Amino acid sequence: MTSVSISDVSMIFGSGENVVYALKDANLEVQSGEFVSLVGPSGCGKTTALNLVAGFLSATKGVIRIGDHVAGPPDGKRVVVFQDDAVFPWLTVRKNLEYGPRVQGRAASADREAVEKYLALVGLEQFGDAYPKNLSGGMRKRVDLARAYVSDPEVLLMDEPFGALDIFTKESMWEILTTFRRESRKTVIFVTHDIEEAIMVSDRVIVMSPRPARITAEVRIPFAFPRHLDARNQPEFQALRQEIVRLLGTHRDE
Ligand SMILES: Nc1ncnc2c1ncn2[C@@H]1O[C@H](COP(=O)(O)OP(=O)(O)OP(=O)(O)O)[C@@H](O)[C@H]1O
Ligand SMILES: [Mg+2]
Structure with missing residues (x-):
């Protein structure tokens, strides 16, 4: 894991x-091992920010650093998880998980262990030999997440990864992220429209303005992990939620 630094970045x-x-002129420092969520109105530039960090785009102005290095073209150190899963339909679940380490040329033995570990962590140990077409959408998403972690990137970028899931499936994904956090701390930038989700999974929530996006506020989430689903009923949780809603709305008066 490593830090990510976005300095005075503009994208035209x-x-x-x-x-x-x-x-x-976006500025954001993500510490090594920190889980940061980006929230902001639709079309403000969240996906653009992730694409810049991933190396799919290069900034019109400013500098992005991954650790001490200026971010270059995409590489295995940064893995992106999208809303639509990127599971290969022609490979079994296990082969999907093995794919990332294999293309990175890492030692097979250590990876086999990691593959079995992550299969178990997402509760799919019985499905290692199944093909994606025989899995539900939620199961495929679990494969997608496990695959991202097995490839052991320095930085994980997630663009509304659970945006298409029902609330119960989403909740199980939050639990999986918490388990992964315990097993293998990663530097994560996570985009979501769901404020409760942002509070459940993040160390810090970054609030962006409408386009052209600037970072207008940040909210540190003080709750310890693991965060249980019923934490949502606590007044402290609801107060934070309302604070973020308020921050999302304040730019309208500017
Ligand atoms: N390749 C591109 N060419 C031209 N305009 C683009 C391109 N990519 C994004 N944009 C524009 O940049 C703005 C920001 O888009 P972006 O996809 O980053 O928003 P977003 O915050 O991710 O939105 P959403 O919440 O709907 O996913 C939008 O106005 C979009 O139309
Ligand atoms: Mg987007």
């Missing part, structure tokens, strides 16, 4: 009349 798409300012 297009030119002339079609110019779109997606990010403006």
Whole structure:
């Protein structure tokens, strides 16, 4: 795991009349091992920010660092999890998990152990030889998450990974993230529209303004892990939720 630093980053798409300012002078320091969520209005530039950190885009202005290095093109040190899972349909669950370490050329023996460990952590030890088409959407998402962790990246980037799931499946994903956090701490940038989700999984929630996105506020989440689902009923939790809703709304008055 390593830190991520976004310094004075702006991103402009297009030119002339079609110019779109997606990010403006964004600054964010994510500590090594920290789990940070980005929340903000639709179209403000959250995916753009992740794509810049992943190396899919290069910034119009500013610098992104992964640890001490300026972020270059995509590599195995940064893994992205999208809303639609990226599980390969032609590989079994186990082979999907083995794929990342294999393309990175790592020792097979250690990885076999990691594959079996993560299969068990997501409760799919009985499904190692199954093909994705025989799994539910929630199960495929578990494979997707396990695969991201097995490949052992320095930085994990997640773009609304649970956006398409029902609330019960989502809750089980939060528990899985908490278990993974215990087993293998990662530096994570997580984009979500779901404020409760952001509070459940994060060390810190970053609030972004409408496009061109600036970082307008941050809220530290003081609750210890593991966070239980019924924590949502606590007044402290609800107060934080309302604070984030308020922060998301304040720019309207600017
Ligand atoms: N490749 C591109 N070319 C032109 N404009 C783009 C490109 N990618 C993103 N944009 C624009 O940049 C802005 C920010 O888009 P982005 O996808 O980062 O928003 P977002 O915060 O992830 O939105 P959502 O919450 O809906 O996922 C939008 O206006 C979008 O249309
Ligand atoms: Mg997006």
